[in-house]
Amino acid sequence: MSSRLAQGGMINRQQACRFAFDGAEYSGYAGDSLASALLANDVRLIGRSFKYHRPRGILSAGPEEPNALVELRSGARREPNTRATDVELYDGLQATSQNRWPSLRFDVQAINGLFSPLFVAGFYYKTFMWPASFWEKVYEPMIRRAAGLGRAALEADPDHYEKSWAHCDVLVIGAGPAGLAAALTAARTGARVILADENFALGGRCLAERRTIDGQPAADWAAQAIAELRSLPDVRLFPRTTVFGVFDDGVYGAVERVNDHLPVPPEFQPRQRVWRFIAKQTVLASGSIERPLVFGNNDLPGVMLAGAVRTYVNRYAVLPGRRAVIFTDNDDGWNTAADLVAAGGQVAAIVDSREPVIVSELSRRFPEIQAIAGEVTGARGGRHVESVEVTSRSGTSRRLDCDLVAMSGGWSPTLHLTSHKGNRPRWDEERSIFVPDMLPAGMRVAGAANGDMTLGEALVTGFRQGLTAAAACGFSGSMPTLPRVTDESTRRVPLWRVRQASGKCFVDFQNDVTADDVELTAHEGYRSIEHLKRYTTLGMATDQGKTSNVTGIALLAQQRSMSIAATGTTTFRPPYTPVAMGALAGHHRGMDFRPTRYAPSHRWASELGASFTESGPWLRAEWFPGPGESAWFAPTCREVKAVRSAVGLCDVSTLGKIDVQGPDALKLIERLYANNFATLAVGRARYGIMLREDGFMFDDGTAARLAENRYLITTTTSHAVQVYQHMHLCHQALWPELDVQFVSVTDQWAQFAIAGPRSRELLQRVLDPQIDLSNQAFPFMAAGEVRLRNGEPARLFRISFSGELAYEIAVPGHDGDSLIRALHAAGQDLGVVPYGLEALNVLRVEKGHVVGSELNGQTTAHDLGIGRMLSTQKDFIGSVLGRRANLIDPARPRLVGIRTVDRNAKLAGGMHFIPQGAKCSIEHDQGHVTSVCYSPILEQWIGLGLLTRGPERHGEKVMVVDPLRGAEALVEVCSPVFIDPEGARLRG
Amino acid sequence: MADALHFAFNPGRLGHREGAPGLVLQELTQFTLASVIACKDQAAQAAAAAQRAFGTSPPMAPATAAGNALTFIWSGPGHWLALGPHATGAVEARLGTAFGTHASVFDQSGSRVLLELRGPRARDVLAKGMSIDLHPRAFRTGDVAVTTASHLAVHLWQVADEPVYRLLVVRTWFDSLWRWLAASAAEYGCEVLAPAPYASHTA
Amino acid sequence: MRIPCPHCGPRTHEEFTYYGDATVRRPSSSSPDAVAAFYDYVYTRDNPFGLHRELWFHQGGCHEWLVVERDTRNHAIKGAVPARDVFKAGESK
């Protein structure tokens, strides 16, 4: 048996699509939605409701669908909560019902229905409190398992997503008659136009209604409009594209379902694409959504929106029922009756809740339909509607057999996007609809979205708004002659709730909120519309109340004896319909989550088998395993020893480098750094510290004076960007009078440390032999330009992080690879080793140099033992607040070295200091261990830490504790400089 | 020799295989590049100096200006990138002499990768990561944008109406930029040509 | 949001780094009440409900600091000017 009509519709009967629902095989056509194909195959029971697990079918034909949610696809591509009404049918489609067990027809939890008197709005706030421990163990797991809808996939999504930007003069949202009209007039002026519609077919209700425009079917008019738009060069059409959000300054978020109509996206193509439309002007032509009526068991499968029934009949050539009852409070419901009859369906009656005079007047216009002035009080049936109870105005009741109830409570403008920027719609008492009021800048509204409900009005307002939008962008055109259209009437007398209903009367279908719930909530004191929403969850389901909000507001207003206008709406928020997180993530996932920055020696290091770690955006070598070495320990110790005994090579290009020139270069540098630079001679470098204006440490590095008015300053890897911005701020906002120019040269220079007693020897082999590297000619902290053996220029700095005789040499970035290879090759007989971050860390801990774990934004120069460097002679950033008593309090935790008393004991970063013999509790907390390492030179674990009054306590023994991991050790407090405190080696 | 930081960037066809590629891409090598920043209140004098030395005034708005041996690419107010074919001799010295006390010069020759992009879908590919408007009404031959592509800082300028673009990106970020570009071009098909010296591409 | 960079043209605010209030002025470090003045400069803010003058850095563009005038109630931007101009003029609030 099939409900497919023999002819008509906008489906392609040449192209059959096989599909499966809950394992059963069916067939539909290209151009079907999953919902229409299911209806065509007489599948009516699609899902179970959230709370009571009541059987649910298909209510609508669009994105407002609250009931027909399925799990689409399977495995890693499973998409829970997918609206069958929105899914474009494709060959091979697989869908499964959800939120039921063991099966859709026999769902054990339907038993909830029996307890429904208990499960009223907010019931869980009143119970499950005793015993307290039962919440997590018993009640909550139970509730959680019962709640939720579909199941998310568990594996990584195999598909690919991307994002794009598109600019236009006029963005038209919605391609119904109003949107097409707007796009036409705007595009004809020569403006750049984007037209987006969420549906796979453009045309809006032109595709769903039996209407004519200038005598031809509305759908044909739409097709011609689309063809004309396609022919214009500066028009872009976006079918399958939902504009989901309105953001500031004409930025619109949209998602294009590029390949959701296929089982799997074609190779190289994304599944979906997020668009950021940037529009000067926007015409919102998003149409309207029909409201259900509130009567008993109005959620039974087979009870549908009347407009949706027309969509199924006219667009999809499906008769959703053999024998229908129409229930309406407005004129439009009658069109459904007429369309059903025209399609060969049977209409048992149209039940119109309005005054008998209106009903008899309409009866004269639709003589073939039996009309009853009255109300449907309840629907009956098991898993599908079988009859309805109708009470006429005169009070007589009767039962009408039917398998379809088409209900119409009037249409609400789809005005969500007018409100995303915080504007509220206005209640129009006359038409009893909310209409857009204040609009986001640049937006105008046309057609049903503006309350201009008839086809004629939609076309007129569309044409006009398209034209004015283009004019606002500086393009002029003229109004076309208006087409003749079929008459339409939209009179309505709102029926918010059937009073004498039998059975549950649903307002929000998906969240199982009934009219009684609304009334109880108001009675309990939750009287604001926002309280109603939150207490009952009305409007909070995946449909965001598209079909239920207005009714909910009206019922609350009635209950509180307030006007609907004063009751107001809840807040409309993006997205308009739910958007896959993957689409919003786009390309930036997995390894591309964040860009990766490669140090100049990366290729060389990876050829040597280096292990890499990330350091901010950079990948840096952490160690270079030698033959037979596995974990970090062996290579690190070997590398450290080699640096201390021979020579090592390390890429330090990741440090920020800023080249500063100009007559006022020194002035800027003096104000940036807390220590003195005025005395720095050309050809020399100096360690410098920068504070934040609040007096805490910001960054450290070196500044080398390359020429009279030229300095090269280095920053830590992690603060490079911040320091650069800070310098610009100082220059542009604090001291714009300075004549100084600077630019980041971090990428211009590949820079390598050559460290160890034999570094001079190694360096000599790659440099121009003329260059004198002797202590006299190039002493510790010397800096200057040099030449490589091949004549290429380089910069050389005699600075040392390791405490050894050491240099840093810099060459233009693209020469870095060949220089590091040359250095490595030239030093083989000297015992040269590449070393990584781990060894670098050991070397600096041994030498007491601070890095990020000490420069953590919470420490002062005083804490780190470099307080004496702060100049008292000059103004610099941080000079004033850095002097606050608390920042220089001797009782603050301050930098010390620690070594384990037991040479075999281990240390770990993050341990806390506790005095020996004291209880391991917070009153005795005296600071923490910032950095640790195993020193292959001292042959024991050592560390740095911030210890209360630390510098006064050298020689004292304290405990370091790690209760988190159950470890502790006794350590001796010492100077943070473990190796060569006199600095003889680095000056050697 | 290929750049040591090109890990997956090789000549050849990638992505969609049928038909003409939507994007044709070529790396241009062997160029010199320098940041030129006008001294305080000296932008006009710097421009005049450039006019004398290179036969063109660096642009005061986001645009390029081609002189003999050098093209100035706007990079900010009073700030340009000077791009020219690789030449021996320190670029700082050469430009420094020309600009004298009117501007400071910073060698950047080793810092960037330079790409040329053309093809019928070049615009669409770029729009996947760049928020600027590339429509011919908004961005024309000679226009420059200092902006971001896939969140990475780039200089982009148009060199022909076809359109043909050039893109400068920081070398240490190049691999990430390329991963985005390759993914974005895949649906249209992309042809990567063998690298060519910058000089051979510039009249 | 789109910030009208006076140098580059309108750009998405993703290209910019936000710094905050542009009306506070760094006090002189040598004045007798320097600590109080710096406390005020660093820590206290008008935090207006309405027009706010604020500093943004065009990190993804021209590397210039801008003073942007923006309404904190609705994010509407009235304009943007180079910070150099504002601060050179020694303009206070």
Add this chain to the structure above:
Amino acid sequence: MASRYSIFSLLRESLRGHRGWTPAWRDPEPRPAYDFIVVGGGGHGLATAYYLAKNHGARNVAVLEKGYIGGGNVGRNTTIIRSNYLMPGNIPFYEHSLKLWEGLEQDINYNAMISQRGVLNLFHNDSQRDQCVRRGNAMHLHGVDGELLNREQVRKLLPMADFDNARFPIMGGLMQRRGGTVRHDAVAWGFARAADSLGVDIIQNCEVIGIRQDDNGVMGVETTRGFIASRRIGMACAGNTSRVASLAGLRLPIESHLLQAFVSEGLKPLVPCVITFGAGHFYISQSDKGGLVFGGSIDMYNSYAQRGNLPVVEEVCEEGVALFPCLSRVRMLRSWGGIMDMSMDGSPIIDRTAVDGLYLNAGWCYGGFKATPASGWCFAHLLATDQPHDVARAYRLDRFATGRLIDENGSGAHPNRH
């Protein structure tokens, strides 16, 4: 007197059509004067009123709320509660709060669904691990629970996390099992109902638009419903603090910033606890209804708009998908924003002000929901006794002047970076 909530009263009412329930709180007209006025009907304001009545016997208390109670941040946060802090001033306070949460439902007779499902902070490199260890140890020294999980333990808990193709691989995590989530709205309603039953007047749609002072300090407030007198006034107005304080001529170390949050469509149980991602600013949990509730960083610019922009939405989704690649096909259902008062060191303020009788409860930044009970407890103590409560002693206003800052992440005086 409000009806007591229990399974028995629920059963009873279900048999008679739920007609016997009384309103959860009254809707009184404001009296001309009160002993105490609390400005702001958010979590903190309502809790303050409740504890004023309960702990200090105050009977003449009003909460003034400009909109509907619970409509501020208490009704729009990601509901995370925890006490896994680092700085000395913070841990005791937040632990006090966590303990209050643990007994709250029985105390106020309202099920706020306090769910101690655990809070797991992931780390991705050695230095993050060391920071977690430092924090975990500080917690232990305070007697607060915390566990360090290694990669395999995390993998067992979160099999759907990306362990194999991640830009920033997960190394492990710091778990506080007593942390978790609480049903946000229920906190506001539960405190309101409990306070109301002790006689507190909860007055909605009553915006404070002026603060009247005389030589003895504060006299009362001008409101949209007229003048209301009181000599003890507490401000607990979250994102609106600067505006209200400015009515008394105060300038504060606070900026108002916008934080967005998100919820997905309802799903069967997927995310077992609260998880924070260390390679970005992202946190996620699953609500009892099945929606994944998640968020990231603030929008970065000063705002009172209660709505944000698209880049943060995108960034948050990037982070979500990077952490759990299966979220790619999960749909975001709704996004919203809240206005938070970001203080200059990222920590709160509970203190007197320069105006006698006017008190401040502010600067909660990203994290004041978890503080709700303790904040109310301590603020009530301050209002009633004029003395700071012991566990809130560090939250004084003068710390910005003295430099005794409580800067958990070392960002300095940049409110948007905390």
